[in-house]
Amino acid sequence: MSHRTATSVPSRSGYAPINGLHLYYEIHGAGGTPLVLLHGGLFDIDLQFAPLLPSFSAGRQVVALDFQGHGRTNDIDRPLSSAGLASDVVGLLDHLSIARADVFGFSVGGAVALDLAINHPERVNKLIVSSVSFAQSGLRGQNAETVAAMTVDMIAGTPMEQAYLAKSPHPDREHLQGLLDKLGATYEHGFEDWSEDEIRSIAAPTLITVGDCDMVTLDHAVRFLKLRGGDVNGDFDGVPASQLAVFPGTTHFFGLSRTNLVSDVVLTFLDAPPAAE
Numbered sequence: 001m002s003h004r005t006a007t008s009v010p011s012r013s014g015y016a017p018i019n020g021l022h023l024y025y026e027i028h029g030a031g032g033t034p035l036v037l038l039h040g041g042l043f044d045i046d047l048q049f050a051p052l053l054p055s056f057s058a059g060r061q062v063v064a065l066d067f068q069g070h071g072r073t074n075d076i077d078r079p080l081s082s083a084g085l086a087s088d089v090v091g092l093l094d095h096l097s098i099a100r101a102d103v104f105g106f107s108v109g110g111a112v113a114l115d116l117a118i119n120h121p122e123r124v125n126k127l128i129v130s131s132v133s134f135a136q137s138g139l140r141g142q143n144a145e146t147v148a149a150m151t152v153d154m155i156a157g158t159p160m161e162q163a164y165l166a167k168s169p170h171p172d173r174e175h176l177q178g179l180l181d182k183l184g185a186t187y188e189h190g191f192e193d194w195s196e197d198e199i200r201s202i203a204a205p206t207l208i209t210v211g212d213c214d215m216v217t218l219d220h221a222v223r224f225l226k227l228r229g230g231d232v233n234g235d236f237d238g239v240p241a242s243q244l245a246v247f248p249g250t251t252h253f254f255g256l257s258r259t260n261l262v263s264d265v266v267l268t269f270l271d272a273p274p275a276a277e
Contacts, residue, residue: 029057038109044071138220
């Protein structure tokens with residue numbers, strides 16, 4: 001598990017009453033367009049983003065949250081869906097009086113970020129989606145099959161189990177198995193596919209990141225880029241607003257582990273002036 005440095009201690013944290021949840025959130029840094037961080041399944045703020053928070057919050061306000069059933073947020077009788085989790089994010093933005101933000105989501109969080117960009121475009125300034133496909137056809141099957149069959153015994157002793165038991169409002173193996181079952185259903189049946197027209201219609205400049213040995217295929221990542229106006233001759237046509245970063249030697253589970261590389265790619269994208277799609 002990652003450990004925070006003094007520079008990444010939240011300036012504010014709390015719980016927001018949203019959709020039956022006591023949704024845990026943290027705010028780091030100040031200034032600029034807010035950046036919302038959305039973690040992946042079975043992760044939480046610390047596990048996913050702790051090494052990145054110091055650089056991300058150095059010049060901007062960062063809002064991070066624990067999804068339903070993850071980290072310090074309670075679970076409720078509701079499946080995990082991109083629409084439901086996106087509704088929670090919108091509720092948190094309203095709670096914090098944030099009209100519009102940059103959004104960075106990884107894996108499950110990336111699916112939620114896509115939902116926000118498509119169904120709540122007025123809330124998203126720039127979009128970063130990491131290790132996520134816009135359709136089931138872009139995924140390798142082994143990961144979905146593994147998650148669908150996952151049990152608490154399979155993750156015993158891992159940082160994910162340790163973090164869950166240390167932070168959850170219901171820190172027991174029965175509730176953890178319930179979360180695994182919900183994640184399994186999500187991966188097995190998948191979040192809904194987005195059409196190519198819906199991906200083309202996203203207004204927010206988009207950064208797509210993927211590992212070169214990720215659960216998302218590289219062919220799919222390139223198709224994603226093309227739908228966002230990328231894969232052009234930038235020397236003659238200009239650099240598009242939407243871009244693709246492929247992290248070398250990187251799997252799905254360790255998709256954000258190369259902290260310096262991720263930080264440079266993400267901050268360069270966020271700090272770039274507006275460009276035409």
